[in-house]
Amino acid sequence: MTEVESLLREHAPHVLTALVRHHGGFETCEDAVQEALLAAATQWPVDGVPANPRGWLIRVASRRRVELWRNEVARRRREESVMLLEPPGTEPPSAVDDTLTLLFLCCHPALTTASQVALTLRAVGGLTTGEIARAFLVPEATIGQRISRAKQRIKASGAEFRLPSPGERPARLAAVLRVLYLIFNEGYTASSGPALHRVELTTEAIRLARQLQAQLPGDGEVAGLLALMLLTDARRPARTRADGGLVPLAEQDRTLWNGAAIAEGVGLVMAALAVTEIGPYQLQAAIAAVHDEATRAEDTDWRQILGLYDLLDRLAPGPMVTLNRIVAVAMVYGPAAGLAQLERAAAEPALAGHHRVHAVRAHLLDLAGDRAAAREQYRLAAQRTLSLPERRYLESKAAG
């Protein structure tokens, strides 16, 4: 990311919220800000960064907003000769910080997940439509359409630019955390293809989570999510080989892990667990912390990991939690205990036929020393996965 780009991303949500406060009309303001950002992206590298970048952006976006508004009035006059609308002020609006409100609006429940993600990255993250499209490997028009549709839906739902009521807040915050986690994961798990654009998504998600945490320092799940991102991303340099092949956790070169990110993540999750109500993100972060604190794979405190999975299984059960917990059971009590629990779990409808059941079974059979049976399970898992890097990994385990 260039210096200008990071500057634009930092200012983008503040410029947008200032405009919305001043002029109203989220959708038109969002378009105006996007145009101001594009103007800055071409002008600043040539003319230099203005002394007051945010003021510059607000001024340009504001002017554009007024133009868009005039066009709109002219169009409506032509169509229905409406009464004169109250003209917006021409004074540059002040920069009131409402990025939290903005984040809630972008993750509004009336929107599809794909639209929430795209709108959050553009309106709060300050990314261009083209950048988002490249990161998600879809055409720019597709992302553009998701954003304009999202804005139409927000308008149609009558959502206002204000913080959700205390009653709605937990569900709305959960939606925000989910969107940030999806953005993170999309970038983190990318292991081939135009990975550079995709890695930017993890950086972006961490940046947004950091902003959110600064605004809600007392929220344990916000801290937990940020910690989870940091503790997971810390391992990124070791999780893929140069050819994009996946390296399992147990075989990673741990000296490549990012120590500073681990220290920050551990600090965040420890502090959150000590004072706030426990939640799924904190537990996942705690599990990641236990892995990250082991200097060698064989030093991993699996008993503690199992205890954390037991809690997670009660608090936020799901098929992946079940499977990961079974791996921990096998590490503590041996592969036979894990395999026995896996057979019971595999009968559940949510897991029946799932490729990860075969992958876990293969891993446990390998631990038990049954190489032939493990191979067959790796082959079945490779056939059923929907991920190309995972298929390559499973195929090599089936062959090896």
Add this chain to the structure above:
Amino acid sequence: MKYLIMIWHNPKSREIWESFSDAERAEGWRAYAELDESLAASGEMVISEALADPSQGRRVPAAEGQSLATDGPFPETKEQLAGFFLVDCESFERAMEIAARVPEAGLGLVEVRPILAMNGPDM
């Protein structure tokens, strides 16, 4: 998730299409145009294309004695790929819903296949 919606043709379906009146064929094209538009509007379209007739295709020759093709050269196989939609949507169910709107779906000639993601989970 991305899904490839494949539209297959065979001699029978070609016969049906050729027996259509101009109005019926226009109806088929309209259904395609509407599907294209609605996918563009919903932000789910990646690309859609129709393929030239199989008689216009060429196969890369195999090295001497190395051909692994089991079903003869392509133009002799019964079912031929005639076109496709690449969509990016929320779920397999949604992809099936979209695929059901392809006119050939009624003849059982439309298939949906997930595209492998370039993302890999932690191992």
